[in-house]
Ligand SMILES: NC(=O)c1ccc[n+]([C@@H]2O[C@H](COP(=O)([O-])OP(=O)(O)OC[C@H]3O[C@@H](n4cnc5c(N)ncnc54)[C@H](O)[C@@H]3O)[C@@H](O)[C@H]2O)c1
């Protein structure tokens with residue numbers, strides 16, 4: 001039996017593929033390479049180029065590759081783009097997820113793991129935010145993910161189908177062995193952007209807002225190492241294969257760092273003092289977003305292995321240097 005990883009050529013998906021092949025699983029990747037890279041996929045995994053919305057194609061992959069589980073990363077991820085192109089985001093994230101779920105149900109794939117996001121909470125009133133907090137996304141991106149969660153819940157009720165939805169907080173870092181990392185050229189994520197400033201790809205870094213109601217006035221986030229996140233998926237897969245129940249879980253460490261603390265860590269770890277400019281708030285940023293992180297530890301026995309901010313930053317920086325030297329994504 002094999003695991004189908006959609007979006008396996010992307011940032012998080014490529015780390016998932018590594019984690020799966022490292023433990024000897026057969027892996028098939030379905031990716032349209034819209035933001036992913038062929039070279040990011042571990043050599044022993046099989047890449048099928050195609051779209052998750054192509055229900056016939058997914059149906060034949062399920063049958064021919066003997067798929068028992070689907071881990072679904074494929075999607076569009078840039079929050080501001082979702083505001084300017086909501087229908088594009090609902091198509092790629094919601095409508096195509098619906099097609100994939102139908103192909104899974106029809107093809108007898110009963111285990112499904114879904115990449116959801118803390119963006120489903122919108123501007124949460126609780127800190128840390130637990131899974132039972134109200135869902136109130138403030139962007140089409142967050143809504144598109146919430147709608148997919150609802151389709152999964154209802155499908156699991158109606159059909160022979162089980163799922164785990166993982167709500168990622170701020171994913172960062174790179175494979176500690178340097179085999180993959182975040183490679184998107186137009187990245188907006190803080191640690192990625194800071195790494196680009198370190199290697200000279202950017203002239204400076206803007207801090208979006210210094211007047212938030214937080215200890216130093218800048219936004220606080222829960223940064224989770226991408227390899228710890230991939231291990232959470234392995235545990236979720238084992239849970240479903242063992243007959244476990246449907247689960248919706250936050251993925252974060254339950255602690256936050258401010259934008260200024262992250263910048264300090266990047267400067268400290270790299271030894272490079274890049275220019276930082278204080279700028280206006282970015283629309284739609286909640287002041288503080290930290291995961292209530294008990295459920296995943298209790299239900300899956302997940303324990304982080306690389307949760308020190310300096311380790312997350314060091315792995316991200318190593319990858320950024322490798323990208324620059326190799327020109328892989330340019
Ligand atoms: N990066 C984060 O901080 C973060 C946070 C929360 C949730 N997520 C979710 O995790 C998932 C992966 O994110 P990422 O950061 O690795 O993004 P990414 O852009 O690096 O990866 C997405 C992958 O999906 C592929 N893809 C997109 N649409 C497709 C389609 N219709 N058919 C087939 N392939 C398609 C892309 O080519 C790419 O390889 C996404 O669903 C995203 O919403 C990411």
Ligand SMILES: O=c1ccn([C@@H]2O[C@H](COP(=O)(O)OP(=O)(O)O[C@H]3O[C@H](CO)[C@H](O)[C@H](O)[C@H]3O)[C@@H](O)[C@H]2O)c(=O)[nH]1
Nearest residue numbers: 117118119169170188189190193206207208219259282285
């Ligand atoms: O150049 C930058 C980039 C970011 N920031 C700030 O750094 C913090 C983190 O921003 P990111 O863009 O790295 O991440 P977000 O918190 O906006 O969002 C990420 O995490 C969310 C869930 O928490 C969603 O999943 C979303 O898809 C994902 O991009 C924010 O306060 C942002 O304003 C800066 O100050 N300067």
